[in-house]
Amino acid sequence: MRRQRICLLTLDFVGPIRNGGMGTAFLALAETLVAAGHEVTICYPSSYTENEPVTRWRRHYAKRGIDFVSLFLEGGEAELSLGAYHWLKTRDFDAIHFHEMRGIGYWITVAKRCGLAFARTRLVCQIHSPTFWHFAHSAQFITHSGELETDWMERRSAEGADLVTAPSRYILDVAAEMGWKLPSAQVMPNLLPSSFLGRAADPAPRPVEELVFFGRLEERKGLGLFCEAVTRLIRAGQAPARVTFLGKVGHMAGVHALAWIGAAAEAWPMPWTVVNDLDPHQAREYLAEPGRLAVIASRMENAPYVVLECLAAGLPLLAPDVGGIGELVAEADRARLLYPRNPASLAAALGRALTEGAAPGRAAITPEAAGRLWLDWHEALAPLTAPPVLSGQPLVSVCMAAFNRHGPLAHAIASIEAQDYPHLELILVDDASTDPAAQRFHAALAPRFAARGWTLLRNAENSWQGITRHRAAEAARGEFLLFMDDDNAAWPDEVSTFVTAARRSGADILTCQMQSFRGAGPPPRHRSARPIGWIPTGPNSALGVFRNGMGDANMFMRRTAWDRMGGFTLDRAYFEDWEFLQAAALAGLHIECLPEILYCYRIWEGAQTAAHDPDFLYRSYARAMRPALAALPEALRPALRLAVERELAGMQARREAYWQHAPHVTEAQGEVARLPPNSAEAMLAAARLALGQEHRATARLLAAQALRIAPGHPGALDLLSRIPEPPA
Structure with missing residues (x-):
């Protein structure tokens, strides 16, 4: 028998979880493998426990020959799966088993498909309890968009595995009915712990x-x-x-x-x-x-x-x-x-x-026969060989638009110059910068760009990002395009990682994780272990109806994909990246979102001022909704608008996303808002508010209006009597 190093990646395991079915299945498999002489590691990403501290279970299982490792992570499915990937990629296992539940194996399947890790590791997905199947038989409705992400990660983790097992033919049939396109799948009975x-x-x-x-x-x-x-x-x-x-x-x-x-x-x-x-x-x-x-x-x-x-x-x-x-x-x-x-x-x-x-x-089937079946199955897995080395280095064109930000732009250009991938060009389009310092900086770039064979262009008038990016793409000569904002900075392996992932996976478009930082200064000197905040997961079109879960405008694509989609639309509004990725996904292009941080994303204090304008924000969300609306029959489009706009209205009321930047309503202003809009009481409350702000003339005018609405109103008369007439 060949001794194998096997990892069981799970969020359910007997000990921290009292009596979960999946946890029992994974414990029984671990015991069976250890008894047969295999080396078994349990990777438990979470810090959650229903009873004793997780550290106690590490000692407990060590006595039984099982290496129980908790990563002590917190967060949602994307965070836990990403943390598991970063731990597992530094280890060497013959096989990694994971359950589909909560998509815990999602990122490791992306990494293997894109040639980032696990080339010699079998990835085995065990299907036990898909979330939407569970909902359907629990009379439970989908209540938030995060559940769309969970369902998609579960599906994609199963579809991206090398092998799929399930304890019943029934659940494999369920997966097929749900539209899951599984690789080689086999019924393997659940084992019983000793x-x-x-x-x-x-x-x-x-x-x-x-x-x-x-x-x-x-x-x-x-x-x-x-x-x-x-x-x-x-x-x-x-x-x-x-x-x-x-x-x-x-x-x-x-x-x-x-x-x-x-x-x-x-x-x-x-x-x-x-x-x-x-x-x-x-x-x-x-x-x-x-x-x-x-x-x-x-x-x-x-x-x-x-x-x-x-x-x-x-x-x-x-x-x-x-x-x-x-x-x-x-x-x-x-x-x-x-x-x-x-x-x-x-x-x-x-x-x-x-x-x-x-x-x-x-x-x-008897427990003994079931155990033998699992051991024979593992024994039949032949060792994997490394994939062939990629030859050639296709040209990559970095397309960058710039406007009046020469300080951050200098860092962005320097990050492209520091790339470890040699065969690239930078096309920089100045979108008619008006700042004299920016104009001088751009002029000084000419000899530097000429020496590298790079391209420096300038728009005759300010044209917004859509037109400017199109001009950069038109001048590009590369097989691949990388779009990058002038205030961001690439880590040295961004281009090489994207090229490898595109060539290994065959993807048309790639996005990745980002490391955010604030202010106009230089980008961070050290890369974060994991992103903080937003974690895009990939081309989930259902989630993409409600929010961008696919990636940022800092995206990498084949030139053929850009040409097929016709590039970004030219609206003067936000969310051109969201709209483009959603349209590409619905058009059937192959999109991957990588689990690696490949660039730094700059956040400007107070930069969301445009989001305060309701019309601008409405047009931005309408833009993002267009691909999904276009994909539906006309009769169903109002229903989609209702679903999305109800979600947006809730976010607006809770001051979430872009609405968190809207002006804050004080308690006094809230008192005005609670009154009937055209009533004398509302006008009088506004007058009192103005008086409290020392705007006496405004207060007098508003009180007078309240008196016109309700002649003889005692409150209006009283307020007017306390505000002196302005001098003639």
Whole structure:
């Protein structure tokens, strides 16, 4: 057997997470691989724990031969996945397993596809519980745009893996129905941790007195179905001696599950209780007591461990014949253990168990056979060889527009001169700078550019960025174009990294992460480990309807892509990068966003003044929306506008994004705004506000207007009496 170095990248693992199904699957795989002599590392990016500190679990698993590494990261899916990539790229593993959930493996698949890392590492995605599948069977609506990003990262991480596994054929079919285009996919059974394995069970039926709902107390796990079936039993004169709800307490239709059960069980003649403090081992011991029957009632499942646990421990159970549950049960036992998921069928199955007793069932595959299958699968993975070395160095044209910022421009030019990629040219277009110092700086650049064969151009009049960038692109000779703003600065490997990624992946357009800094001074001397703030993830057109998640105007592309798209549109508004990338994605161009910081992005204090103008900002967002609207039939476009503009209106009300730069409304101004706009009271409140600001003449005029609206208004008369007439 070839000893392999294997990493399991997961946000769910037994220990910090109490009893998650994916965590159990990854623990069981780790134990099986270690027992066979492989070297196993758990990469747990998060700092989250449901019980003891994460450091305790590192010591716990070290004693069992498993290297448990927490990266102690916080943040959303993009941050956690990016942090995992940066840690993993410095290690050397034969294989990295990761689950699709929350897209934790997204960035490592991008990096491998683009030739940045993992050339000799197999990337294996295990599909367990896609977010939108989970939503669909939990009666849960999509509530914010971040969930669109999570869904997309999950899909792309699975599609970008070298191999895909799943514990049921059912969930692979679900992925196909959702439109996921998977590479080589194979059903591989979930394994059981060593602590789950029980003794051989007595196949004889056992008396049943207590019905135990086994699962989280929520609608997705079938709490409503179970309670309805028990109520039917009672009406039929077959009440059990006792009912127990074994699992964490959740919610039912927005109501606390304990309160919901209290209402549902109000007329039950027998006692019921909730047991929500047991770990998996204690739960199995509870179910093993005489007279108890485990009842699973889930709306939908992939390959639930509650079924596997009962089968392995020899515990009697009933489960719905939904999803992948049937694949877990031996064919000969399915008719006895599985029921059609409806209240009448479950009530009938419970009635038979109370009358005739219940016998344990057998698994479709034994734990030993499942373990052997996984080990043989790993053994069959041949070592990967490094990809061939790329030959040639295509010309890259850096296209830069400049206007009145000669200090930052000097840093931008210097960063291009410092590139480690030799075959490039810079085309700089001065957009009719009016500052004499900027004009002198541009004139002084002529001999420097001539010596390098670079191009220096000047517009006859100020033409905004769209026209200026087009002029730079028209003068470019390169196979690839890199657009760069005059106030940003490239790290020395920006061009070489983009060239490698484009040639390895075949991408038409590439974006990347950025390192932001403030002020007019020089850019940072040291590169950040990870970006702070905005993390674009790539060509997610669904997310792109609501916000730019694709990248900045500092983008790299093939000349053919620029020509096909016709370049940037020429509106005098923001979001030309957002609009271009969204249009390119919808046109089917291959876009990649790299997980590396390749340039520094300068933030100017007070630079968002144009965003204060409602018309300018409206036109900017309308511009970004155009590609999606154009892609829809005319009849559906108003619906898209409603969805997007409601989101924007909410952001405006919460003062998010560009609206955070809008003028602040004081408490006194807010008092004016709360009154009917054309009322005398509103005019009088505005007069008081002006008087408080020492604008006496304005206050008098406004109070007089209030008096015209409401003749004899006492408040207006009083205010006018306290404001002296201005001198003649």
